[in-house]
Amino acid sequence: MRKTKRFAALALTASLFVVAACGDDEEEGTTTEAPSDTTAAGSDTTAGGSDTTAAAGGDGEAVSACEVTDVGGVDDKGFNQSAYAGLQQAEAEIGAEIDLLESSSDADYAPNIQAFMDKGCDVIITVGFLLGGATAEAAKTNPDQQFAIIDSDANDDAGTPDDFADDVNLENVRALNFATDEPSFVAGYLAAGMSETGKVATYGGINIPPVTIFMTGFLNGVNYYNEQKGTAVEVLGWDGTEGSFAGNFESLDDGKKLAQGFADEGADIIFPVAGPVGLGSSAYAKEVGGIRIIGVDVDMYVSNDKEKEVYLTSVLKNIDAAVFDTVTNVADSGDPGDDYVGTFANGGVGIADYHDQAGDVPDELKAEVEELIAMFTAGEMTAS
Amino acid sequence: MSISESPAPDQTPIETTATTTATADASNAPGGMTFEERRHARNLGISYVVLAGVTALFLTRHEGTATFNLDGGRSFGLPAQGLGWFVAAALAVTAGIQLWRGYGKYTNVVLAMASILVFMSFLSWAAAGRSFSFIGMLASAVTFSTPLIFGACAGIMCERSGVVNIAIEGLLLSGAFTSALVGSIAASWPGLGDSSGFWVGVLAAMIASALLAWLLAWLAIRFKVDQVIVGFFINFFVLGLTSFLSSRVLTENPDYNDTPTLGAWKIPLLERIPILGQILFQQTVFVYSAMLLVVVFTWFLFRSKWGLRTRAVGEHPRAADTLGINVLRLRYRNVILAGAIAGFGGSWWTATIGRFNENITNGRGFIALAVVIVGRWHPVGAISAALLFGLFDSVADKLSLLNTGLPSEFIKMTPYLMTIVVVAGFVGRSRGPKAAGQPYESQ
Numbered sequence: 001m002r003k004t005k006r007f008a009a010l011a012l013t014a015s016l017f018v019v020a021a022c023g024d025d026e027e028e029g030t031t032t033e034a035p036s037d038t039t040a041a042g043s044d045t046t047a048g049g050s051d052t053t054a055a056a057g058g059d060g061e062a063v064s065a066c067e068v069t070d071v072g073g074v075d076d077k078g079f080n081q082s083a084y085a086g087l088q089q090a091e092a093e094i095g096a097e098i099d100l101l102e103s104s105s106d107a108d109y110a111p112n113i114q115a116f117m118d119k120g121c122d123v124i125i126t127v128g129f130l131l132g133g134a135t136a137e138a139a140k141t142n143p144d145q146q147f148a149i150i151d152s153d154a155n156d157d158a159g160t161p162d163d164f165a166d167d168v169n170l171e172n173v174r175a176l177n178f179a180t181d182e183p184s185f186v187a188g189y190l191a192a193g194m195s196e197t198g199k200v201a202t203y204g205g206i207n208i209p210p211v212t213i214f215m216t217g218f219l220n221g222v223n224y225y226n227e228q229k230g231t232a233v234e235v236l237g238w239d240g241t242e243g244s245f246a247g248n249f250e251s252l253d254d255g256k257k258l259a260q261g262f263a264d265e266g267a268d269i270i271f272p273v274a275g276p277v278g279l280g281s282s283a284y285a286k287e288v289g290g291i292r293i294i295g296v297d298v299d300m301y302v303s304n305d306k307e308k309e310v311y312l313t314s315v316l317k318n319i320d321a322a323v324f325d326t327v328t329n330v331a332d333s334g335d336p337g338d339d340y341v342g343t344f345a346n347g348g349v350g351i352a353d354y355h356d357q358a359g360d361v362p363d364e365l366k367a368e369v370e371e372l373i374a375m376f377t378a379g380e381m382t383a384s
Numbered sequence: 385m386s387i388s389e390s391p392a393p394d395q396t397p398i399e400t401t402a403t404t405t406a407t408a409d410a411s412n413a414p415g416g417m418t419f420e421e422r423r424h425a426r427n428l429g430i431s432y433v434v435l436a437g438v439t440a441l442f443l444t445r446h447e448g449t450a451t452f453n454l455d456g457g458r459s460f461g462l463p464a465q466g467l468g469w470f471v472a473a474a475l476a477v478t479a480g481i482q483l484w485r486g487y488g489k490y491t492n493v494v495l496a497m498a499s500i501l502v503f504m505s506f507l508s509w510a511a512a513g514r515s516f517s518f519i520g521m522l523a524s525a526v527t528f529s530t531p532l533i534f535g536a537c538a539g540i541m542c543e544r545s546g547v548v549n550i551a552i553e554g555l556l557l558s559g560a561f562t563s564a565l566v567g568s569i570a571a572s573w574p575g576l577g578d579s580s581g582f583w584v585g586v587l588a589a590m591i592a593s594a595l596l597a598w599l600l601a602w603l604a605i606r607f608k609v610d611q612v613i614v615g616f617f618i619n620f621f622v623l624g625l626t627s628f629l630s631s632r633v634l635t636e637n638p639d640y641n642d643t644p645t646l647g648a649w650k651i652p653l654l655e656r657i658p659i660l661g662q663i664l665f666q667q668t669v670f671v672y673s674a675m676l677l678v679v680v681f682t683w684f685l686f687r688s689k690w691g692l693r694t695r696a697v698g699e700h701p702r703a704a705d706t707l708g709i710n711v712l713r714l715r716y717r718n719v720i721l722a723g724a725i726a727g728f729g730g731s732w733w734t735a736t737i738g739r740f741n742e743n744i745t746n747g748r749g750f751i752a753l754a755v756v757i758v759g760r761w762h763p764v765g766a767i768s769a770a771l772l773f774g775l776f777d778s779v780a781d782k783l784s785l786l787n788t789g790l791p792s793e794f795i796k797m798t799p800y801l802m803t804i805v806v807v808a809g810f811v812g813r814s815r816g817p818k819a820a821g822q823p824y825e826s827q
Contacts, residue, residue, distance in 0.1 A: 072742075073627070073630075073631060073742050074631065075630070075631055075634075075635040075742075102631075104623075104627070104743070201785070207792050207793065236785045237784070237785050239787045242784070242787070242789065242790070242791060242792050243784060243785070243792060244781065244784040244785050244792070245784065245792050245796065247796045248746055250741065250742065250743050250744065250746050251744065251745075251746040252733070252737040252739070252741050252744055253528065253733060253736050253737060253744075254746075256736060256737060257524055257527075257528050257778070257781065258781060260520070260524055260527075261517075261520065261521075261524060261778070261781045261782065261785065262785070264453075264516075264517035264519075264520030264521075264524075265516060265517055265520075265785065276741050279737070279739070279741070280736075280737055283645055283736075283737045283738050283739075286645075287645050287647060305638065306638070306642050306738070306739065
């Protein structure tokens with residue numbers, strides 16, 4: 001009896017790990033087809049590199065580009081999906097062979113990367129900061145394999161993961177980073193101008209730099225508005241170092257709970273930086289009305305048709321453009337290219353249309369937002 | 385809440401429980417305190433002393449008034465520093481009396497009151513000079529602990545009849561998926577509106593989860609496969625299957641993943657009760673169902689023939705069999721019924737969010753499993769434990785937007801930590817049904 005119980009407890013603990021680790025079994029090896037609505041984010045952008053002539057790979061065959069997603073999956077209406085949209089563009093325009101593996105937990109990162117190396121992909125694109133460690137490890141031990149990673153530098157940490165000073169840049173990894181604080185700054189300015197209660201809010205998925213860079217940009221944008229106009233619009237959920245986080249990128253009910261909490265405190269504009277979790281906030285905004293949401297990564301008015309009316313605008317991170325650029329580089333020269341930073345200037349980041357809420361935004365504020373974007377594009381403004 | 389800042393008081397009650405559990409049967413002499421009881425009383429006294437110290441040291445540091453917003457623009461304010469000193473002094477006195485002669489049968493009442501004092505003092509400390517929605521925090525605790533209550537009731541129903549159910553997570557997840565899919569499709573049938581379509585989805589969710597539970601029962605009872613292993617299997621299976629179907633079916637047909645969210649259904653008159661009305665009676669049907677379920681389930685479990693038989697089968701199936709109770713049939717029925725309850729609980733996600741997403745339950749089923757044990761296999765205990773967890777969870781959310789300077793990762797951890805502390809302090813020894821996990825073979 002006692003033994004059974006002990007085993008049950010042990011097994012329960014083990015199951016927590018195993019569930020975390022094995023969820024991917026069903027999907028392993030399937031090449032997920034194109035989600036139909038993926039090409040939402042700005043396909044009108046030309047990213048960093050200019051050598052985008054369509055040509056086959058160096059060996060005369062079609063270039064093969066493979067994506068390893070982070071948890072959240074390729075249908076997250078966020079960065080995984082956006083990266084895949086870039087691959088689909090490469091498939092359509094330069095005839096690249098594309099493949100995809102979804103990670104259900106951090107334990108899937110390394111095996112998924114290994115699977116693509118075994119398959120002989122020309123370039124492996126890993127999506128997300130959290131894959132940095134696994135990507136760096138694989139790139140270090142396979143110097144001939146080309147990689148590109150979103151939201152991380154995937155540097156070789158020289159055995160000291162906490163010490164960034166001795167990190168070594170890996171030749172075969174192209175880092176695709178985005179100055180998302182720029183459009184977030186603009187969104188913060190816009191939100192401060194639109195708020196009727198004088199309170200706006202933001203929250204993140206988990207407390208990691210590619211998430212908090214949005215939140216800091218947003219906070220700075222609100223503060224800039226306050227400076228310019230002498231107002232005192234308050235930002236809930238982020239003070240520059242600590243704030244509100246869902247703790248994951250999966251539980252939509254956490255997004256609803258956080259939105260409800262912010263609304264209780266009087267916030268009327270919410271900027272979730274938490275992938276699918278933000279959809280919970282949109283559901284709440286639609287249910288109660290009177291709350292505006294700012295979308296993240298892609299134009300959520302387009303990608304989330306169900307609650308499109310709640311979006312004031314979206315902060316665009318044009319991952320698809322950067323991914324497409326990377327694949328064309330590999331097709332042209334076998335090399336993914338130099339590290340990339342997306343900005344307003346090169347179209348790597350942007351602000352979406354107001355769509356249905358265009359009528360609510362005063363013309364004066366619209367003009368100020370345009371002016372801000374122009375200043376960023378010209379390099380006359382910084383988000384920090 | 386303050387105790388989370390110092391490891392010392394956390395350990396004391398846990399240690400107490402551990403030792404009590406190990407040797408509690410040693411003596412049951414009536415009158416006078418046993419050695420164990422004296423030790424427990426002493427440790428409790430020491431905990432009060434430490435708590436008083438922590439309160440005096442930390443919770444008196446913020447000046448200013450914390451404003452607790454109630455419904456309809458009402459609010460009350462508490463001076464953070466003053467309250468901190470008052471609570472510290474009260475705890476010191478409590479500790480003295482506890483160590484001197486104890487509180488006898490009022491021990492737990494005093495402990496509860498002391499905990500509430502510390503809790504309020506902590507909130508005042510966190511919100512000093514600011515305001516926050518106290519009512520909103522409590523209402524959100526009720527709303528978001530609902531799936532835990534359903535999951536825990538399903539778990540209790542299985543375990544009380546002798547079947548360990550590790551698969552609550554999988555049953556909740558299958559409920560969430562099925563109700564979203566079927567609910568969306570049913571809503572578009574001619575003649576069925578959004579609302580009736582949704583309830584068709586809920587019915588389908590109950591059936592789907594009941595079928596999975598039947599699979600659990602079949603493997604565990606008929607083939608005597610280890611119940612924990614079967615539970616695992618179902619969790620993996622459901623997670624994999626729903627993720628696969630989600631990316632293949634729901635993503636490609638967004639119309640199949642689009643149900644309306646279920647708004648609040650305010651109960652007339654009751655919703656007008658100040659404070660309580662907004663917390664308890666302006667909720668969705670799921671919250672009321674959870675409360676009703678706990679009441680009905682408790683009555684049936686302890687007052688009906690079915691309940692007596694269930695408990696007998698869970699404690700001593702051989703004896704029950706001898707008295708003519710069909711052990712296996714009762715176990716089958718209870719496990720399948722538990723599946724239907726978990727399926728209903730799983731549709732809470734659909735009702736709340738209006739869509740399904742891969743792994744949307746995100747481990748809530750495992751927390752429900754903990755709630756079963758914390759609630760001592762009793763529905764009322766389970767709802768208390770679930771609400772407590774929900775409360776700490778929403779306190780954590782409020783903390784994160786009050787700029788207390790506490791690290792967000794630490795704040796995320798507090799609900800789990802505090803549940804352990806409270807359980808160790810209040811619940812103490814916890815013993816499950818004796819025959820849980822053992823396959824039964826009739827002779």
